[in-house]
Amino acid sequence: xxxxxxxxxxxxxxxxxxxxxxxxxxxxxxxxxxxxxxxxxxxxxxxxxxxxxxxxxxxxxxxxxxxxxxxxxxxxxxxxxxxxxxxxxxxxxxxxxxxxxxxxxxxxxxxxxxxxxxxxxxxxxxxxxxxxxxxxxxxxxxxxxxxxxxxxxxxxxxxxxxxxxxxxxxxxxxxxxxxxxxxxxxxxxxxxxxxxxxxxxxxxxxxxxxxxxxxxxxxxxxxxxxxxxxxxxxxxxxxxxxxxxxxxxxxxxxxxxxxxxxxxxxxxxxxxxxxxxxxxxxx
Amino acid sequence: xxxxxxxxxxxxxxxxxxxxxxxxxxxxxxxxxxxxxxxxxxxxxxxxxxxxxxxxxxxxxxxxxxxxxxxxxxxxxxxxxxxxxxxxxxxxxxxxxxxxxxxxxxxxxxxxxxxxxxxxxxxxxxxxxxxxxxxxxxxxxxxxxxxxxxxxxxxxxxxxxxxxxxxxxxxxxxxxxxxxxxxxxx
Ligand code: SF4
Numbered sequence: 001x002x003x004x005x006x007x008x009x010x011x012x013x014x015x016x017x018x019x020x021x022x023x024x025x026x027x028x029x030x031x032x033x034x035x036x037x038x039x040x041x042x043x044x045x046x047x048x049x050x051x052x053x054x055x056x057x058x059x060x061x062x063x064x065x066x067x068x069x070x071x072x073x074x075x076x077x078x079x080x081x082x083x084x085x086x087x088x089x090x091x092x093x094x095x096x097x098x099x100x101x102x103x104x105x106x107x108x109x110x111x112x113x114x115x116x117x118x119x120x121x122x123x124x125x126x127x128x129x130x131x132x133x134x135x136x137x138x139x140x141x142x143x144x145x146x147x148x149x150x151x152x153x154x155x156x157x158x159x160x161x162x163x164x165x166x167x168x169x170x171x172x173x174x175x176x177x178x179x180x181x182x183x184x185x186x187x188x189x190x191x192x193x194x195x196x197x198x199x200x201x202x203x204x205x206x207x208x209x210x211x212x213x214x215x216x217x218x219x220x221x222x223x224x225x226x227x228x229x230x231x232x233x234x235x236x237x238x239x240x241x242x243x244x245x246x247x248x249x250x251x252x253x254x255x256x257x258x259x260x261x262x263x264x265x266x267x268x269x270x271x272x273x274x275x276x277x278x279x280x281x282x283x
Numbered sequence: 284x285x286x287x288x289x290x291x292x293x294x295x296x297x298x299x300x301x302x303x304x305x306x307x308x309x310x311x312x313x314x315x316x317x318x319x320x321x322x323x324x325x326x327x328x329x330x331x332x333x334x335x336x337x338x339x340x341x342x343x344x345x346x347x348x349x350x351x352x353x354x355x356x357x358x359x360x361x362x363x364x365x366x367x368x369x370x371x372x373x374x375x376x377x378x379x380x381x382x383x384x385x386x387x388x389x390x391x392x393x394x395x396x397x398x399x400x401x402x403x404x405x406x407x408x409x410x411x412x413x414x415x416x417x418x419x420x421x422x423x424x425x426x427x428x429x430x431x432x433x434x435x436x437x438x439x440x441x442x443x444x445x446x447x448x449x450x451x452x453x454x455x456x457x458x459x460x461x462x463x464x465x466x467x468x469x
Contacts, residue, residue, distance in 0.1 A: 022415075041466060043285065043305060043448065043458075047410050050446070054416040063415040064350050064360040067434075105359055107350045107434055116320065118433055151365050151389075151411065183459050184365050184389035186411035238466030242388060242410055244305075244448060245462015275412035 002079075002139035004283060006086035009141070012283055013096025016145050017072065018104045020277045021064045024055040027214040028190075028251070028276040035188055035241070035248035044246030048188075051241070051274055066275040069106035070147035072097045072129040075208055081139035093143075094129050101126040109150070132204060140282060144211050147277040152189070155181035158203050158268035163260070167222075170195060170267050171230060177269045178234050178250070183243020186273035188251045190214060191234065194268040197258030202266035209254035210272045211280065223255040241274075251276075289444070293341030294383040299405045302449045304456035308407065309444040314343045314386070316438040318364060321429055322372035329375065336428035336437060339376060343384035348434035349424075350414070358424040358440070360414030363388040366406070374398035390459055391451060399451050406451035408458070420445045 024032075029052070036048040058065040074093055084092065101108060108120040110127060119127065136142075157177045161169050174193055181189075194205030218224040230253040240246020251274070260266070285305040290298050292312035302308065315337055317325065328335055346366050350359030366387030373391070376382040377398040384404060388411040399406060409417060421440050428437040450458045 041462065043462065046307075047448075050410045050413045050416055054410070054413040057419065058360075058415040061415065063353075063418065065415060066412040067348060067350050067360040067362050067414040068364070069350060105351045105353050107348065107359075120433075154365065182390055182463070183408075184367070186388065236468035238463045238468065240462060240466060242408060243390075243459050243463070244408070245458070245464070245466050247466055273412055 001081050001083050003083050003085050004141060006084055006092050009084065009089065009092035009283065010096040010099065012281060013093055013143070013145070014100040014103065016143070016279050016281060017097060017100025017106070017147070020145060020147055020279045021069055021104050021106050022058045022062050024058070024065060025276060025278055028274070029055055031214045031251040032188070032274060035251065039241070039246055039248050041240055041244070041246035043244045044241040044248065047241040047244060048248070064104070064106055065277065066149060067107060068109065068149035068151065069101065070149045070277070071109060072101070072126060073146045073148045073207065074129055074131045075134070075144040075211070076131060077134045077136045077140065077142035079136055079138040079140045082141055090131065093131055094124065094127055097129040098125045098127055142282050144278070144280045146210065149273060149275065152185035152271040152273040155185045156270045158199065158206070158266070160199055161265040161267060163263070163265045165265055167226065171226065171233070173267055174230055174269050175233050178271070179237055181271060182239055185271045186275065187239055187243060188241055188248050188274050190251055190272040190276055191230070191253045192270040192272060193253065193255040194270070195255060195257045195266070196260040197266060198261070199266050201258050202268040203270070205256040205258060206268035206270035209256040210270060211278050212254045214252045218255060220257065223257060227253045227255055292343040292384065294343060295341060296403050299383055299403055300453050302405055302452050303454070304449050304452045304458040304461055306449045308447045308449060310343065310447055311443050311445070312441070314345045314440045314442050314445070316345050316347050316440060318346055318348050318435045319368040320432050320435045321437050322369050324429060326372050326375055329379070335380070337439065339380035339382050341381060341383050343386065344382060345440065346385065346387035349418070358418055358421050361418045361421060362414035363409045363411055365389040366391055370395050377404045378402045386447060396451050396455060396457060400453055400455045403453045405449055405453065407447040408450045409445070409447055417445070
């Protein structure tokens, strides 16, 4: 049994949040640079230049990349042989989240669904965090964190198709979701697609797909070819950076699959804006 | 061909009728922040026949909910939020109160586009997610109404050369449609 201190988890989570809010991940920065170089529309080129400059200013001056510092989303793999001493793991994640959002002068964006009252005093500053736990073998603690803004969540969609819809139906659906979204989710986008499982499994997979490194290949050849096909189709939509009309609408399409029920084909599309604040640590 | 303009807010009718979808505008002057919660309060005031907390004539409203400022800074990161949530409120402010400019990101509905034509107003796009870059162009910020709304309170901002693109002009054009049609491949 390995032991890990509650305070150490709190500190790691806090540091992750502080770093993520002001530093665009390298893969996203690189993908945006490529978009800037290849963009054919002058208006979108200007937008992409601003996005890259923004990332430089944010990193150099430790300012949040975007004012929407999101809800804090975690995917956590906990080893069965790991023991947290001094408190619970869930509490540690929430405490680290609250400390990070406060210390970084990040925005508290959680609110009551109906009254829309901010929950910062009642529940905690930008709490609760959205946490997906998984129990795995071993004694590790693996934490993936994303700051997920509202603009790109608002255009994300899920459905359950009859199996006959197949690959073609999935591709058409993803295309429709991105086409309908247009300028609203701050393109260029990363598109996470979750296929199979139950309804909620597909949704969670589509969010998890966003953590894969931009520019990396899908290990599954069928999914890889679907990703390539979608990249072309989605960029052909002509939406462009911030929807102003251009040749770079998506930076990447990432698909995750799950086994299905014999009667259904769930599909989910989770959209990520260009401010792709994702981070992964192992403790 | 897109043109570049340097304008000062509040805006006059002459300022806005020259603009076309796709033009670049560097805006200097006074801009007020408001998101949906503040818009609802403004429209409720008008419905109750009460005065507004600032003069709407020629005004420019920025749809933004900034991060808290660090000590010594006027404002935190301050990029635009998605504008459609203000669609049900904007036409009234444009047609009845003389609002001349809105700054946000994302599509507006036909009612807003029609109001921009009828009463001569502009919907400007700012680069979403460029909150650190845009905050540099904001020289001062002062909460003038609804402090209880936190990031959604109404702030009076002084901006200098704030970079904008005209999305909807006073002729009914929409850059999101024109731009996309130019690059869409079937
Ligand atoms: S969609 Fe992303 S970049 Fe745009 S405002 Fe929201 S969080 Fe920021």
